[in-house]
Amino acid sequence: MKKQFVLLFSILLCVSSCATAKIQGNTENAPYMTREFTASSIKEVEATTSGGSITLTGDAASKAIVEVYISRDNWSKEKIKQVFDENYTIDINVAGGKLYATAKQKTSFFNWNNQGLNISFKISVPKQVNSDLQTSGGSIQISNLSGSQNFKTSGGSLTIDNVSGNIDGKTSGGGITVTNSKDNITLKTSGGSVTAKDCNGNINLKTSGGSLNMSNLTGIINAATSGGSITANNISGTLTTGTSGGSVNLYDISGNFEAKTSGGNMDVRIKSVNDYLRLSNSGSLNLVLPAGKNYNLSVKANRMEVSGLQDFRGSKDENSIEGTVGRGGPEINVKSSQRVRLSFE
Numbered sequence: 001m002k003k004q005f006v007l008l009f010s011i012l013l014c015v016s017s018c019a020t021a022k023i024q025g026n027t028e029n030a031p032y033m034t035r036e037f038t039a040s041s042i043k044e045v046e047a048t049t050s051g052g053s054i055t056l057t058g059d060a061a062s063k064a065i066v067e068v069y070i071s072r073d074n075w076s077k078e079k080i081k082q083v084f085d086e087n088y089t090i091d092i093n094v095a096g097g098k099l100y101a102t103a104k105q106k107t108s109f110f111n112w113n114n115q116g117l118n119i120s121f122k123i124s125v126p127k128q129v130n131s132d133l134q135t136s137g138g139s140i141q142i143s144n145l146s147g148s149q150n151f152k153t154s155g156g157s158l159t160i161d162n163v164s165g166n167i168d169g170k171t172s173g174g175g176i177t178v179t180n181s182k183d184n185i186t187l188k189t190s191g192g193s194v195t196a197k198d199c200n201g202n203i204n205l206k207t208s209g210g211s212l213n214m215s216n217l218t219g220i221i222n223a224a225t226s227g228g229s230i231t232a233n234n235i236s237g238t239l240t241t242g243t244s245g246g247s248v249n250l251y252d253i254s255g256n257f258e259a260k261t262s263g264g265n266m267d268v269r270i271k272s273v274n275d276y277l278r279l280s281n282s283g284s285l286n287l288v289l290p291a292g293k294n295y296n297l298s299v300k301a302n303r304m305e306v307s308g309l310q311d312f313r314g315s316k317d318e319n320s321i322e323g324t325v326g327r328g329g330p331e332i333n334v335k336s337s338q339r340v341r342l343s344f345e
Helices: 002-013 077-087
Strands: 020-023 033-038 044-049 054-057 063-071 088-095 098-105 118-124 130-135 140-153 158-171 176-179 182-189 194-207 212-225 230-243 248-261 266-281 285-289 295-300 303-307 312-316 320-325 331-336 339-344
Touching (some): 044 054, 054 130, 098 118
Parallel strands (some): 044 098, 054 118, 054 140, 130 140, 158 182, 182 194, 230 248, 248 266, 295 331
Antiparallel strands (some): 020 033, 033 063, 063 118, 088 098, 312 320
């Protein structure tokens, strides 16, 4: 065992002449290995691992740092090292301004359940970098970055904080949280919820099986879920959202707005409308519009309840309202197969 450790240490020291490497053993808090590079030389990051997480942070000073964490529940350090030596390779280097960090199996023919390790990267780089990150079994976290960020995981969560530029992230089985970020944001998950807070720009959010939670967003926002509820608060700009199987709750909405649900109720409270508001659902619908404003109304439902309506010209019965409020203005189109309660407050 001692000879194997010395051999591994020697190989890692020879990977790159421009960096230092240090193996510190595998404890709960200490990295298994640390590599350091000159921060100014890093313009891009490419990181890949099969079973662990990736954390990328833009806060490097004079040095860029890569920490490697290797773990397996209920395994000793000695057994982890033995399995690592026999079945894995790690390559960390810088070439052409790109930092590479790769952990992979030497062969794909050993039993993953018995031999699989979680090999994670924690990377600190300058704020202005582009990245390409991929893991098949862990979470991805990125923060304090500006540039083009592309990242993908098959089984973990995505966490994005204080990132600007082009943000494109996907997960097949985890939740997504994005905060304090801006510009072009595209995030997708096949099986988790999505939370977006304090962001602005072109924002595209999609989940196939979870809920959507949005607050303090500004810009052009497209958000959809196939099987969960939608909650949004303090949204400004253009919001298009929908769900096939949940409720929709939207408060303090300003701008243009469109929402659909095939399987739930709606509770919508509007602060202001620029050009249009379009709502469609198969459940009950509660809509509150600002009083004293001008609208063009087209509301159809199985049953109508209206309060606070003034200065109206048009037709109105228990199933529909068609006409103008005041001088006419933004288009308000509402359709529901159940009850609609429309209030002007």
